[in-house]
Amino acid sequence: MPITKRLTAEFIGTLWLVLGGCGSAVLAAAYPALGIGFVGVSLAFGLTVLTMAYAIGHVSGCHLNPAVSVGCASAAASPRRPDPLYRRPGIGRRGQAPEFFM
Numbered sequence: 001m002p003i004t005k006r007l008t009a010e011f012i013g014t015l016w017l018v019l020g021g022c023g024s025a026v027l028a029a030a031y032p033a034l035g036i037g038f039v040g041v042s043l044a045f046g047l048t049v050l051t052m053a054y055a056i057g058h059v060s061g062c063h064l065n066p067a068v069s070v071g072c073a074s075a076a077a078s079p080r081r082p083d084p085l086y087r088r089p090g091i092g093r094r095g096q097a098p099e100f101f102m
Contacts, residue, residue: 006060013052013064020048 024044
């Protein structure tokens, strides 16, 4: 599978995760009367990851976070080392990517 196709799939998956999961957390905090609460936010994150696992899992493995790629490679759960392009987006954001400094 070409790297551009895998990176596009990861971009779409991460976008879906941010919009679905973080969007529900923002709605829960901004509008407490809406009633989704902690359980709703947890379900939103779980369902977004589940939908992306089914949608892009066969294309790129559904590594929505560079920590997943690094963790699978270090645990030998992945047959190969993660591509450098998968790891690159997290390296520049030191505060947002603590997985590179453990």
